[in-house]
Amino acid sequence: MTPRIVRAVALVSLREFWRAPDAVFWTYGFPLLMAIVLGFAFQAQAPQPLPVAVIAGAHADALAAQLRQSPRLAVERLDAEAADRALARGRLALLVRATDDGPVLRNDPTRPDAELARLLAERALRPPADDSAAPLSVEAEDRPGSRYIDWLIPGLVGLNLLGAGMWGIGFNLVHLRTQRLLRRLVVTPMRPREFLLGFLIGRGILVVPEAAAITLFGVFVWGVPFRGSLLAFLLLVLAGGFAFMGLGCLLAARPRTIESIAGLTNLCQLPMWLLGGVFFSNERFTGVLRWAVEAMPLTHINRALRDVMLEPTGVAAVVLPAAGLVGFGALCLLVALRWFRWT
Amino acid sequence: MTAAATAGPAIELRGLRKTYTKGKKITVAVDGLDLVVPRGQVFGLLGPNGAGKTTTVEICEGLTEPDSGHVQILGRQWHQGDDRALRQRLGVCLQETKFHEKATVRETLVLFASFYPGGRSVDEVLALVSLQEKADARQASLSGGQRQRLAVATALLGRPELLFLDEPTTGLDPQSRRQLWEVVRTFRRDGGTVVLTTHYMDEAQQLCDRIAVVDHGKVIALGTPAELIRSLGAEHFIDLDVEPDALGTRVAAADLEALPGVQATRLSGEQAALTVASVHRALPAVLELLAARGIALRGLATRHATLEDVFVHLTGRHLRDEGAA
Ligand SMILES: Nc1ncnc2c1ncn2[C@@H]1O[C@H](COP(=O)(O)OP(=O)(O)OP(=O)(O)O)[C@@H](O)[C@H]1O
Ligand SMILES: [Mg+2]
Numbered sequence: 001m002t003p004r005i006v007r008a009v010a011l012v013s014l015r016e017f018w019r020a021p022d023a024v025f026w027t028y029g030f031p032l033l034m035a036i037v038l039g040f041a042f043q044a045q046a047p048q049p050l051p052v053a054v055i056a057g058a059h060a061d062a063l064a065a066q067l068r069q070s071p072r073l074a075v076e077r078l079d080a081e082a083a084d085r086a087l088a089r090g091r092l093a094l095l096v097r098a099t100d101d102g103p104v105l106r107n108d109p110t111r112p113d114a115e116l117a118r119l120l121a122e123r124a125l126r127p128p129a130d131d132s133a134a135p136l137s138v139e140a141e142d143r144p145g146s147r148y149i150d151w152l153i154p155g156l157v158g159l160n161l162l163g164a165g166m167w168g169i170g171f172n173l174v175h176l177r178t179q180r181l182l183r184r185l186v187v188t189p190m191r192p193r194e195f196l197l198g199f200l201i202g203r204g205i206l207v208v209p210e211a212a213a214i215t216l217f218g219v220f221v222w223g224v225p226f227r228g229s230l231l232a233f234l235l236l237v238l239a240g241g242f243a244f245m246g247l248g249c250l251l252a253a254r255p256r257t258i259e260s261i262a263g264l265t266n267l268c269q270l271p272m273w274l275l276g277g278v279f280f281s282n283e284r285f286t287g288v289l290r291w292a293v294e295a296m297p298l299t300h301i302n303r304a305l306r307d308v309m310l311e312p313t314g315v316a317a318v319v320l321p322a323a324g325l326v327g328f329g330a331l332c333l334l335v336a337l338r339w340f341r342w343t
Numbered sequence: 344m345t346a347a348a349t350a351g352p353a354i355e356l357r358g359l360r361k362t363y364t365k366g367k368k369i370t371v372a373v374d375g376l377d378l379v380v381p382r383g384q385v386f387g388l389l390g391p392n393g394a395g396k397t398t399t400v401e402i403c404e405g406l407t408e409p410d411s412g413h414v415q416i417l418g419r420q421w422h423q424g425d426d427r428a429l430r431q432r433l434g435v436c437l438q439e440t441k442f443h444e445k446a447t448v449r450e451t452l453v454l455f456a457s458f459y460p461g462g463r464s465v466d467e468v469l470a471l472v473s474l475q476e477k478a479d480a481r482q483a484s485l486s487g488g489q490r491q492r493l494a495v496a497t498a499l500l501g502r503p504e505l506l507f508l509d510e511p512t513t514g515l516d517p518q519s520r521r522q523l524w525e526v527v528r529t530f531r532r533d534g535g536t537v538v539l540t541t542h543y544m545d546e547a548q549q550l551c552d553r554i555a556v557v558d559h560g561k562v563i564a565l566g567t568p569a570e571l572i573r574s575l576g577a578e579h580f581i582d583l584d585v586e587p588d589a590l591g592t593r594v595a596a597a598d599l600e601a602l603p604g605v606q607a608t609r610l611s612g613e614q615a616a617l618t619v620a621s622v623h624r625a626l627p628a629v630l631e632l633l634a635a636r637g638i639a640l641r642g643l644a645t646r647h648a649t650l651e652d653v654f655v656h657l658t659g660r661h662l663r664d665e666g667a668a
Contacts, residue, residue: 179441184497187404187437188458189430343406 022255026263034270049074050093050117051284053083059098063125067096070124073117088146088310090281093117096125101137108141111148112280145225145310153218154305155278157211158240158298162272164210165244166251166265168203173252174261177341186342193337200245200333207241208234215309228308232318236308239322239329240301246329247297249336256341272298297328351418353505353536354380354403359412361398361560372398373409374560380538380553385531387551388540389650391658395560396540397438400509403538404435417505431459434503436494438510438540442482448493449478452500459501468496471526473519487514495523499530506530508539512546524550544650554650558658571653577606580652581617581626584642585633590615593636602628609655613641618648 017023051074054064060077067075078086086092087106094117095106103125107114122136141147176182185195215233218224226233251268255261275282275289276298285293293299304321307313361373373395380386388396401407402414405421414420419429442451452465469475472492477485485493495511508527512520520543527537527550541547547554548568556564556571564571572578596608599617604625607618619625622645633640 180437180439181441181443183406184435184437184440184442187406187430187433187435188455189427189501190458191427 020257020259022257022263023259026259026266030263030267047072048284048286050113050120051076051086051091052094052096052117052121053078053086053092055080055083055095055097057098063096063098063103067121067124070120072120073124084146085311087141088151089283089306090151090277091283094121095141096121104137104139106139106141108146108148111151144223145227149218149222150224150310151281151306152279153214153222153224154309155276155302156218157214157237157305158276158302159273159278160210160214161207161237161240161301162244162269162276162298164203164207164241165246165248166269167248168206169200169245169248170252170261170265171248171258172203173199173249174255174258177252177256178258183343192340192342196249196333196337196340200242200249204238204241204245207237211237224309226309227311228313229315232313232315233305233308235315235322236301236304236318236325239325240297240305243297243301243325243329243332246332246336250332250339253336253339254341272296275299277302297325300324350382352379352415353382353384353417354378354386354538355413355415356399356403357413359399359402359414360410361395361402361407362410371560373402373412376412376557376561378555378562378565380536382536383531383534384552385527385537385539385550387547387554388538388557389542389544389547389554389654390540390557394557396557397509398560399557400507400538400540401437404433404507405430431501432504434498434501434506436498436506436508436511440494442490442493442497444483445481447479447481448474448485448489451482451493452496455497456500462501463499465500468499471499472496473522488516488519491515492519492523495526499526504535506535506537508537510540510542512541512543520546544654548650556654556657563657564653568650571650572648575607575618575648575653575656577618577620578648579619579622580646580648581619581622581629582642582644582646583615583617583629583633583640585613585615586639586641587613589613589636589638593638594632598632599629602632604628607656616652618652 017027049072052067054060054067054075054077056077056079064075064077067073080097083092083095087095087108090111093107093111093113097104097106105118105121107118109115109118118138126136144150173182186192211233215224215226219226247268251264252261255264271292272278275285275293276296277283277293278298282289282293282299300321304318308318356376356378359373359376359378360371363370363372376395376399378399388399390396398407402409403416405416405426416429417432421429443454446454448469449465452468456462456465463471466475469478472495474489474492474496477489480489482490482493491511491514495508498506498508506527512523515523524546527539531537531552539551551568553565553567554571555562564574566574590610590613596610599605599608599615602625604619604621605617605628606620609616617625617629626645630640
């Protein structure tokens with residue numbers, strides 16, 4: 001070990017970072033900005049009550065009244081079918097049903113918040129002081145189509161589309177710029193739109209097998225049902241892929257360094273990872289977060305993909321979300337074309 | 344060629360200026376450069392590192408926006424009409440390009456060929472730059488010289504009227520270099536115009552019809568290689584190699600320049616380079632002077648003046664003047 005060498009290498013590495021203002025911003029400024037924005041967003045929210053449904057029938061009113069004693073539970077009354085559906089789509093954390101042997105609680109314990117909702121419900125229905133009563137019976141939701149895994153798989157397909165657009169397109173475009181290949185291309189008679197379109201098709205075609213791989217894995221390994229139209233699914237995958245690839249192009253329109261595109265990508269991707277409805281449902285948000293969630297293309301893709309996989313949804317029902325996604329992608333692309341930096 | 348000449352010059356640059364600003368530091372890359380490149384010639388831009396050659400060429404290619412000045416390429420100006428039609432007539436080899444790393448040579452050429460309808464075939468340009476054997480090799484596995492040849496090949500695909508080659512032979516072995524010269528000569532014979540930058544004096548001398556010597560963003564000399572060499576005032580050099588501590592002390596530059604036929608002297612260490620009009624008159628006098636001062640001669644060579652000498656003469660003096668100012 002020669003200290004002089006270690007010192008020289010350390011210095012040059014530090015300078016290399018310090019002299020790239022975008023790298024500095026994305027390392028220091030961005031997390032700070034995130035902390036401020038998210039801090040405000042979450043502070044503005046009271047803790048969200050957990051949604052619980054009581055299935056309509058005898059004693060339902062009494063059960064609902066008991067559950068409402070817990071301020072952390074949001075209780076609604078649904079008929080059995082609607083309740084199952086809401087549980088499957090992640091809009092409910094717990095179902096409560098009255099039977100002759102007392103209330104039965106139903107959830108999928110693998111879902112985030114499911115167990116917390118159950119504990120809160122148990123406390124409301126059987127106060128700890130009352131140890132004479134029999135324990136409540138609990139059913140685990142394990143019917144295919146209603147489990148957490150059934151809900152998760154379409155979300156993972158959506159997440160994969162997001163990644164393909166952001167990294168596959170955005171990152172690679174900036175890479176070509178740093179390689180100085182874009183400036184070589186722009187001195188040819190090639191039109192910018194020809195280049196971007198070709199690039200999108202070349203990369204975009206890959207999203208179909210990727211989505212198929214995740215879906216087939218879910219169907220054959222986890223027994224996830226596929227109840228809707230295959231064509232509708234394909235349409236959504238292509239539309240969603242296009243939306244994120246357009247976004248990838250837009251993010252890659254200006255940056256000259258890998259650090260900047262990585263930062264911009266994180267800026268877009270992180271909120272969608274957190275709030276796009278991949279790992280936990282974003283259907284119950286209110287206020288600013290509701291607004292933010294609806295602005296995210298990932299929310300709409302995931303919602304539509306779940307419609308198609310978990311319910312018998314046809315092509316007609318996905319035309320609107322698909323058109324919205326294509327419109328979003330096209331808008332991003334148009335702006336990207338105007339701003340695109342070739343040198 | 345007369346028809347081409349009546350159609351106006353291939354390139355006309357007037358008062359071209361380009362600066363780069365980084366914080367408070369301003370670099371003047373091109374400083375009021377004027378240049379006219381006639382059609383049907385091989386035109387060389389010669390100059391030291393950082394002289395502004397690449398910046399000038401990239402302004403011509405429409406890659407870089409000048410701060411000010413007039414640029415006319417094949418009778419047209421950038422952003423004033425159909426840029427695409429103009430690009431169709433240009434072939435470009437940039438100083439530094441990395442093509443798709445995992446693409447083969449042929450795949451890269453197929454990509455570029457798609458931009459030029461009616462251009463050369465991929466096999467034709469592969470043969471032109473002798474890359475047939477590497478046609479199926481990926482970019483990452485090519486040597487530096489092979490990459491350079493690929494870059495030239497992409498410039499030739501569109502049968503351009505005007506070809507820009509920014510240091511096309513840097514890193515090439517002598518054989519590949521000669522081969523590329525042949526490509527350039529054939530291109531010119533077929534009526535094309537070439538603008539090339541180079542650091543190789545022999546290349547400029549052998550290949551270029553006209554040369555502009557560029558320094559600090561300005562053209563400091565312009566002419567055919569022969570004219571430039573003639574401008575030295577003498578076409579021969581005598582290179583002397585003498586014992587240490589003799590030059591500048593026991594014999595001064597002025598002593599040598601006073602000799603018949605000697606026009607200029609450059610001393611550096613133990614070497615002296617004399618610019619002479621006629622070797623047969625100067626040489627005996629030089630030997631006589633050294634003998635008279637008791638200076639032992641270790642080596643002696645006479646040669647024709649080359650562009651190298653022009654270059655050193657021009658930029659050397661220029662740099663000294665600047666140092667004195
Ligand atoms: N992007 C840039 N930002 C700042 N300065 C630049 C930039 N590009 C070039 N320069 C400066 O402009 C000057 C001219 O550069 P240019 O590349 O034109 O030189 P050149 O004659 O091609 O040199 P070489 O023979 O080394 O290729 C140099 O001093 C260089 O440092
Ligand atoms: Mg250069």
